[in-house]
Amino acid sequence: EAGVxxxxxxxxxxxxxxxxxxxxxxxxxxTLYWYLQNLGQxxxxxxxxxxxxxxxxxxxxxxRFSAERLKGVDSTLKIQPxxxxxxAVYLCASSSTRGxxxxxxxxxxxxxxxxxx
Amino acid sequence: xxSVTQMEGPVTLSEEAFLTINCTYTATGYPSxxxxxxYPGEGLQLLLKATKADDKGSNKGFEATxxxxxTSFHLEKGSVQVSDSAVYFCALSSLxxxxxxxxxxxxxxxxx
Numbered sequence: 001e002a003g004v005x006x007x008x009x010x011x012x013x014x015x016x017x018x019x020x021x022x023x024x025x026x027x028x029x030x031t032l033y034w035y036l037q038n039l040g041q042x043x044x045x046x047x048x049x050x051x052x053x054x055x056x057x058x059x060x061x062x063x064r065f066s067a068e069r070l071k072g073v074d075s076t077l078k079i080q081p082x083x084x085x086x087x088a089v090y091l092c093a094s095s096s097t098r099g100x101x102x103x104x105x106x107x108x109x110x111x112x113x114x115x116x117x
Numbered sequence: 118x119x120s121v122t123q124m125e126g127p128v129t130l131s132e133e134a135f136l137t138i139n140c141t142y143t144a145t146g147y148p149s150x151x152x153x154x155x156y157p158g159e160g161l162q163l164l165l166k167a168t169k170a171d172d173k174g175s176n177k178g179f180e181a182t183x184x185x186x187x188t189s190f191h192l193e194k195g196s197v198q199v200s201d202s203a204v205y206f207c208a209l210s211s212l213x214x215x216x217x218x219x220x221x222x223x224x225x226x227x228x229x
Contacts, residue, residue, distance in 0.1 A: 004160070033217070038126050040221070040222070041221050041222065042121075042206050042208075042219030042220050042221050042222050043161070043206075044219075045216075045217065050210075056216075091160065091161070093161075100127045102180075105163050105166070106163070106217060107163075108153075108160035108161040108162070109160050110158075110159060111160055
């Protein structure tokens with residue numbers, strides 16, 4: 001079974017430029033998460049999707065960040081324009097909330113390391 | 118809100134030493150508790166979990182017991198190996214797995 005796929009793995013851009021990250025979750029997983037991980041810190045949730053609906057985007061800086069999950073499968077996270085402080089690793093994770101267990105494991109992708117110059 | 122506190126690293130041990138990484142949490146209700154591990158250049162992987170009080174999660178020689186009375190979920194391993202060098206994250210999940218909160222991570226380095 002393929003894991004969570006993210007691309008690109010690395011991205012270097014200049015400030016004020018746009019950037020987009022792509023995530024393909026594990027097949028059949030209805031829940032998708034985007035996290036921000038700063039150096040030396042734990043992941044922080046940006047947005048959570050249940051199928052195609054964004055059910056928790058309270059931590060997403062909506063002035064410059066946007067996300068979509070068309071058809072409830074792949075997802076794209078965009079930053080426009082990027083700022084120096086956006087340099088971090090952006091993690092995607094997926095899980096399935098179907099089945100007998102109410103507390104389901106999240107499977108993480110390798111992340112996209114963004115450097116804003 | 119919910120939060121997770123971990124002991125600060127880095128932790129440096131010799132091979133075959135005993136490992137403890139402390140984790141305490143604050144949460145409403147009865148969360149599930151997790152330990153994730155992140156090896157260099159890789160994504161986070163679930164190491165073990167416990168879903169209710171007094172449960173013990175175990176995997177690859179690592180263990181952690183859900184202690185509701187002390188709101189703790191300390192990670193232990195009796196004999197670490199060089200291959201255990203990684204960053205370890207304690208996390209909790211409430212609201213039926215829909216609200217994950219991670220600790221800041223503890224970097225472990227095991228020397229041969």
